[in-house]
Amino acid sequence: MSPxxxxxxxxxxxxxxRIILVxxxxxxxxxxxALQLGGSSRPRAFVATGQGLDDEMVERIARHQTSRSAExxxxxxxxxxxxxxxxxxxxxRTIVFDCVTLWLSNLLGSGLVDSIILARIEPLLEAMRxxxxxxxxxxxxxxxxxxPAEPSVRAFRDLSGRVNQCLAAGADEAYLVVxxxxxxxx
Numbered sequence: 001m002s003p004x005x006x007x008x009x010x011x012x013x014x015x016x017x018r019i020i021l022v023x024x025x026x027x028x029x030x031x032x033x034a035l036q037l038g039g040s041s042r043p044r045a046f047v048a049t050g051q052g053l054d055d056e057m058v059e060r061i062a063r064h065q066t067s068r069s070a071e072x073x074x075x076x077x078x079x080x081x082x083x084x085x086x087x088x089x090x091x092x093r094t095i096v097f098d099c100v101t102l103w104l105s106n107l108l109g110s111g112l113v114d115s116i117i118l119a120r121i122e123p124l125l126e127a128m129r130x131x132x133x134x135x136x137x138x139x140x141x142x143x144x145x146x147x148p149a150e151p152s153v154r155a156f157r158d159l160s161g162r163v164n165q166c167l168a169a170g171a172d173e174a175y176l177v178v179x180x181x182x183x184x185x186x
Contacts, residue, residue, distance in 0.1 A: 017129045017134060020034075044073065044094040048076050049103040073092075079110060114162075125167070
């Protein structure tokens with residue numbers, strides 16, 4: 001897959017970044033597609049939101065890390081992603097943010113409510129844009145499965161869907177990955 005060379009937009013003389021959203025189910029290949037879309041522009045950062053809270057997750061994180069070349073600087077930022085993009089993002093030409101779904105889980109686990117989380121999405125998109133980098137956002141598409149039996153799981157699925165809609169609206173490009181194959185949505 002070879003993404004188009006992004007065109008930089010200028011606002012008040014400063015280049016604006018390009019935002020690409022990559023959605024997919026669990027183990028669909030979305031992270032691999034995101035890395036491909038990241039291309040070879042350096043320096044590159046991989047902003048990881050996963051936390052090794054159990055043995056299986058520690059192993060999963062290790063697998064993800066070994067799938068990336070050493071040219072990617074890994075940044076572990078489970079909560080304050082907007083601040084990282086605002087402060088550190090301008091140092092990079094390419095940034096992969098993986099993944100929104102774990103970030104939402106972390107935010108809810110820290111005690112934030114849906115309305116506060118949703119209010120953070122527009123500032124996050126703006127922080128991504130002003131980096132001047134190409135930012136590839138990875139998120140799970142949770143709405144394609146069965147309706148969960150538990151109210152808390154349904155609420156999380158709904159929040160994730162609303163966040164994904166906001167991200168898709170603000171993105172320059174969007175892809176849905178199924179079985180390792182990207183389908184361009186926008």
